[in-house]
Amino acid sequence: MPAGYLSLILHGHLPYVRHPEHSYFLEENWFYEALSDTYLPLLDVFEGLVRDEIPFRLTLSLSPTLISMMTDPLLQARYIRHLNRLIELSEKELDRTRHQPEFHNLARMYYDRFSRSRDRFENQYACNLLPAFGRLENEGVLEIITTAATHGFLPLLNVQPFAVRTQLLAGVDYFEQVMGHPPAGIWLPECGYYPGLDQIIKDAGIRYFFVETHGLTYAQPRPRYGIYAPAYCPSGVAAFGRDIESSKQVWSAEEGYPGDYYYREYYRDIGLDLDFDYIRPFIHPDGIRINTGIKYYRITGKTDYKEAYIPSTAHEKTAWHAGNFLFNRQKQVEFLAQTMDRPPLMVAPYDAELFGHWWFEGPGWINMLIRKMACDQDTVRLITPSDYLEEFPVNQEATPSASSWGNKGYNDVWLNGRNDWIYRHLHRAARRLEELVNRHPDAGGKTLRALNQAVRELLLAQSSDWPFMMKTGQASEYAVKRFKDHTLRLLRLTDEIKSGSIDEGWLKELEEKDNIFPHIDYRRFRL
Amino acid sequence: MKRTRRKSRSRKSKKKSNIMEAKRPELLAMAKSFGIKGRHRMTRDELISALELHIKRAPDTEDPERPVRSAEGPALPVPPSPEIPKRQGYYDLPWSYGETELVLMPVDPYLIYAYWDFSPNDWKDIQDKRERVVLRIYDVTMIRFNGTNAHHFFDVPVTLESQNWYIHIWSAEKALLADMGWSLPDGSFHLISRSNVIHTPRAGVSAFDETRWLEVRHARRKSARQDLLRTLQLKRMTAPRDKDRDKRPSFWDPLIAEAGSITKDGEGGLSSRGIQIISKTNKRD
Numbered sequence: 001m002p003a004g005y006l007s008l009i010l011h012g013h014l015p016y017v018r019h020p021e022h023s024y025f026l027e028e029n030w031f032y033e034a035l036s037d038t039y040l041p042l043l044d045v046f047e048g049l050v051r052d053e054i055p056f057r058l059t060l061s062l063s064p065t066l067i068s069m070m071t072d073p074l075l076q077a078r079y080i081r082h083l084n085r086l087i088e089l090s091e092k093e094l095d096r097t098r099h100q101p102e103f104h105n106l107a108r109m110y111y112d113r114f115s116r117s118r119d120r121f122e123n124q125y126a127c128n129l130l131p132a133f134g135r136l137e138n139e140g141v142l143e144i145i146t147t148a149a150t151h152g153f154l155p156l157l158n159v160q161p162f163a164v165r166t167q168l169l170a171g172v173d174y175f176e177q178v179m180g181h182p183p184a185g186i187w188l189p190e191c192g193y194y195p196g197l198d199q200i201i202k203d204a205g206i207r208y209f210f211v212e213t214h215g216l217t218y219a220q221p222r223p224r225y226g227i228y229a230p231a232y233c234p235s236g237v238a239a240f241g242r243d244i245e246s247s248k249q250v251w252s253a254e255e256g257y258p259g260d261y262y263y264r265e266y267y268r269d270i271g272l273d274l275d276f277d278y279i280r281p282f283i284h285p286d287g288i289r290i291n292t293g294i295k296y297y298r299i300t301g302k303t304d305y306k307e308a309y310i311p312s313t314a315h316e317k318t319a320w321h322a323g324n325f326l327f328n329r330q331k332q333v334e335f336l337a338q339t340m341d342r343p344p345l346m347v348a349p350y351d352a353e354l355f356g357h358w359w360f361e362g363p364g365w366i367n368m369l370i371r372k373m374a375c376d377q378d379t380v381r382l383i384t385p386s387d388y389l390e391e392f393p394v395n396q397e398a399t400p401s402a403s404s405w406g407n408k409g410y411n412d413v414w415l416n417g418r419n420d421w422i423y424r425h426l427h428r429a430a431r432r433l434e435e436l437v438n439r440h441p442d443a444g445g446k447t448l449r450a451l452n453q454a455v456r457e458l459l460l461a462q463s464s465d466w467p468f469m470m471k472t473g474q475a476s477e478y479a480v481k482r483f484k485d486h487t488l489r490l491l492r493l494t495d496e497i498k499s500g501s502i503d504e505g506w507l508k509e510l511e512e513k514d515n516i517f518p519h520i521d522y523r524r525f526r527l
Numbered sequence: 528m529k530r531t532r533r534k535s536r537s538r539k540s541k542k543k544s545n546i547m548e549a550k551r552p553e554l555l556a557m558a559k560s561f562g563i564k565g566r567h568r569m570t571r572d573e574l575i576s577a578l579e580l581h582i583k584r585a586p587d588t589e590d591p592e593r594p595v596r597s598a599e600g601p602a603l604p605v606p607p608s609p610e611i612p613k614r615q616g617y618y619d620l621p622w623s624y625g626e627t628e629l630v631l632m633p634v635d636p637y638l639i640y641a642y643w644d645f646s647p648n649d650w651k652d653i654q655d656k657r658e659r660v661v662l663r664i665y666d667v668t669m670i671r672f673n674g675t676n677a678h679h680f681f682d683v684p685v686t687l688e689s690q691n692w693y694i695h696i697w698s699a700e701k702a703l704l705a706d707m708g709w710s711l712p713d714g715s716f717h718l719i720s721r722s723n724v725i726h727t728p729r730a731g732v733s734a735f736d737e738t739r740w741l742e743v744r745h746a747r748r749k750s751a752r753q754d755l756l757r758t759l760q761l762k763r764m765t766a767p768r769d770k771d772r773d774k775r776p777s778f779w780d781p782l783i784a785e786a787g788s789i790t791k792d793g794e795g796g797l798s799s800r801g802i803q804i805i806s807k808t809n810k811r812d
Contacts (some may be wrong), residue, residue: 024576159723195726207745208664220733232741236761389745397741402633402728410728420691425620425644427630484620491620 002343002381004333005388007076008351009210010392011187012039013151015465016516020074024285027478031069032082033293038356039070039129040117041363049370055372057382059143061187064152064174064465067130068516069433071178076127083118089282090293093270095501102308104366104420106296109311134179142154143384145185146175152462153414155192155402155421163430163462164171164200170459174517184386185209187349189464190414191242191405198233198400202264208238210349210387211400214409219402228336228344230388231398239400240385245332246348246362246377247457247459249325255296257321258359261299266358266494268297268306269497288360294358318361322368329380345388346380418476419467425487426461432494433458437522446502447519451522453510454493458513486514554578628664629707629722636699636730639642640666642691649719653687658709664694664715667724669701674739682710698732709779 007454014034030400049056053133058284081157097103125132136142146197148154150168157163168186175183185208186201192210201209208230216227216239223231249256257263271292283290297306298314329346355362368494373382383391406413435453443451461483470478489510496502536600554574558566563577629643642663646654652659662685665677686690696703705722742762 124798156632159632194728208616218729218732220729221735221737221739222733224736232743236741236743238743242694389743393744394740394742401733402726408635411632412634412638415632415634415640420640420642424624424630424644424690428624487620 002030003337003379004329004343005345005383006246006329006380007059007345007383007385007388009059009061009187009347010352010355011061011063011147011349012041012066012352013061013147013189014066014069015463016065016068016150017150018072018515020071020513021179026284026288026290027475028075028078029082029290030076030275031301033291034066034353034357035070035079035121035129036083036114036117036293036365037360038353040120042164042352043125043129043132043354045363045367046141048134048138048367050141054371054374056141056374057143057384057387057475058141058370059145059384060186060196061147061185062130062133063147063151063187064171065516067174067178070130071128073127080118080122080127083114083121085110085282086114086293088119090294092278092455099191103296106309106311107294110294130178130376137179143184143386144179145187146171146183147235147441148189149174149185150459150463152459152467153189153192153404153464153467154197154412155194155404156414157195157196157426157430157462159423159427160430160434161200161437161511162434162525162527163427163458164197165460165527166430166455167462168200169202169522169524170366170517171454172206173520177519182206185329189216191403192414192464193239193350193400193404194402195399198235198237199305202235206237208240208389210240210242210347212403212409213240213244213401213407216398216402219398220405221398223394223396223398225340225342225344225396228346228438229339229342229392229401230345230385230395233399234397238385238395240345240347240391241400242349242405243346246329246346247350249328250348250350251354257365258354258362259299260317260321261301262317263299264295264309264314264360265299265306266295266360268295270294270296291292300504310334311467314361315364319365319368322365322372324374325369326377326380327367330377333380342392345383347385392467413471414464414467416471418435419470422467422470422483423484429458429461429487429494431492433443433490436494436497437526440497440522441526442523443464445506446507447497450493450497450502450507450510452520453514454490454497454509455520455522455525456514456516457486457490457493457510460516461490477523489514592650627720629720629723631703631705631725633725633727634693636728637696639694639696639703639725639727640691641685641694641705643687643720644690645687645719653719654708658711659684660707661685661710662692662694663706663708664696664708665706666701667703667704668700672704672724677704696727699727702728703727725807 012034013236014030017025017030019028048056085299090107093107094104095112097107120130131360133142133144135214137144137225148167150167152163152167154164154167159168163266172183172186180203183205186206187206188197188211191210193209200441213227216223216231219231219239223229227243230240233237250258252259269291271279271294276287276289279289279292280287282292300306300308332346333344355366359365370382373380389395394472403409404411404413436451436454440447440451463482466483467477470476473520493507493510551574555566556573557578558569560576563574566574568578569577581678595786599693623644626644627646627649629641632640632642634640661682663680665672665680667677670676670678683692683694702724703726704715704724706718707720707722708716709716710716742764744760
């Protein structure tokens with residue numbers, strides 16, 4: 001038995017952004033960038049590890065909205081278009097930089113990278129990455145789990161139990177439809193937990209979830225092992241607490257690894273830097289400069305002075321940082337072992353997009369870490385929460401404290417002066433829909449379609465992304481628009497269902513536009 | 528972490544700079560839209576400062592004509608109206624749903640949020656009565672509330688038109704409930720609406736350290752829809768398997784020794800240390 005366990009959790013989520021009504025839509029780029037920067041590179045790493053027969057276990061949460069986008073033919077086709085433009089741009093870059101060797105090599109790197117991405121996406125994965133993740137699950141290296149349907153922040157939807165139940169059940173059902181089996185665990189959106197939520201999680205057939213550190217350290221009774229072992233809620237569902245130390249080393253942009261001066265600088269992009277007429281065809285059609293993904297500089301230092309990125313040096317750094325991370329976990333295990341009568345478990349959850357998108361070298365770091373853990377030591381072993389519970393079925397019973405992983409640790413990020421106005425509408429909309437769902441135990445025809453669409457609109461309005469974006473001010477206009485659109489569509493649908501005058505043309509339009517969860521059935525959410 | 532999650536076009540609002548250049552009649556019109564009282568008596572400069580106050584104060588509400596007061600910091604001016612299905616009555620979210628309600632939501636252990644709405648009849652009563660309407664917050668922790676048995680209560684005077692309010696609470700881990708109504712000079716209280724009950728989070732380490740152990744066996748299922756009640760088989764352990772387990776040092780011992788004591792509400796001791804540890808970690812946003 002190893003002296004301690006490490007559970008790496010990657011949480012992959014993006015809001016559902018799909019606009020068939022526009023030929024180009026800026027916010028869709030979030031998804032394309034996530035595929036290029038994070039999901040394709042992570043698949044590459046995992047498949048390489050399997051090929052080399054390196055044993056590992058890693059937990060990956062894929063949100064239903066992200067899976068819906070991965071499997072959507074329109075977005076798949078648009079992603080290829082996006083890659084084609086990048087390949088064209090990197091070809092131009094090869095020519096432009098021909099007299100600057102330090103940049104020319106990087107232009108070559110991007111050209112190869114984008115070409116390979118297109119090749120793998122089209123030929124190896126047939127434009128759909130989800131089955132590739134499924135195969136890794138079958139290989140026994142990934143444990144794929146789910147999250148609430150559209151990543152609704154549950155502690156603030158709690159005013160209507162119907163809303164929480166719908167978020168959870170719709171997410172779990174969708175996972176089962178696409179993956180072929182129910183999820184073992186759930187990532188609570190933003191780690192938002194409140195006492196009592198565990199019962200609904202249990203009713204959805206789920207075995208464990210994660211809380212922020214103080215969710216467990218403030219649990220009642222006080223957990224004997226702190227965050228280094230899970231606690232069972234009174235319902236029997238296990239709560240795993242986030243480890244502070246391992247999180248900080250990777251999360252922090254300043255003291256963490258991603259801030260190393262030899263790593264690639266995210267904020268210097270040729271879309272922002274190069275001559276306007278040259279870059280114009282590759283940015284927003286309205287001439288708004290945006291990130292293209294081609295970045296030539298390393299962080300270099302705290303000033304605006306930047307030097308050219310050197311991939312080989314950055315690669316050496318990832319190996320060094322992986323070694324440092326592992327060394328720190330070993331020391332942590334040694335320290336914790338003094339006070340524990342079982343091997344401590346360190347739970348390290350991260351946003352998947354940190355790896356690759358924000359921290360370009362992140363997937364390489366994971367690769368190095370897993371290889372080092374498998375080959376260089378026996379102190380710490382990678383484990384998934386399910387495996388841990390199989391091995392240690394007896395745990396302390398405690399009720400975690402209400403908490404989230406947002407700034408200040410509670411609900412502030414999703415409930416403050418910039419976004420509080422949404423809740424009166426969100427709660428009202430859920431209540432209207434709940435009344436209709438209860439009034440129509442078994443609708444058919446147009447009413448059935450309208451009720452199902454109303455559930456989709458409610459779920460889309462509930463995304464925690466909208467209040468988050470309103471709070472940070474990044475893309476907040478878009479967030480306000482999306483929130484209003486879905487809420488208004490829902491209110492109009494409920495009016496039409498009530499009065500029995502459903503506008504079928506408009507309903508059809510909505511079904512095509514907001515086409516998430518095609519098999520949703522409103523009857524599932526009746527109480 | 529100072530990293531923002533998304534990048535996007537940032538369109539800075541020009542509202543504020545516009546004020547500086549606007550003439551007095553334009554300022555008056557803006558002041559009217561914010562419902563600033565006594566605007567006609569104000570000079571141009573006074574109008575500018577009054578407007579600035581409102582622009583700072585009004586959060587991102589969708590309707591510029593109805594300023595909303597909020598306890599949180601400066602908010603951006605109102606975003607432009609988005610594209611909405613073109614049909615009569617669906618251009619924007621309604622200001623009121625015409626039903627009386629009062630809803631509480633917890634923000635953190637020491638702050639709660641309330642929003643409310645009135646039916647046309649209740650709103651008319653309020654206008655006619657001309658009595659002071661207050662928000663009465665009851666502490667109903669661990670009791671079944673019957674209207675009179677709260678541990679204690681306090682009144683918060685609110686501006687009804689704002690439709691929402693933030694209320695600071697001095698003690699964490701409470702069950703709270705609010706009434707909105709008239710507090711009459713003779714000491715009686717006339718109820719207009721009653722809220723839901725909320726539970727504010729615990730703000731520190733629990734003083735209870737009794738350990739109960741639970742064994743949970745997971746029954747493998749083929750489908751999430753199958754017999755949900757039997758998925759987890761719970762076995763409560765009346766006595767710990769290993770009698771020495773509770774005597775062994777716990778994870779908390781060194782922390783408790785260092786902090787000196789355990790306190791419940793974050794006033795020194797282990798709780799505040801716990802908070803320090805947690806506030807040092809890097810969160811999103």
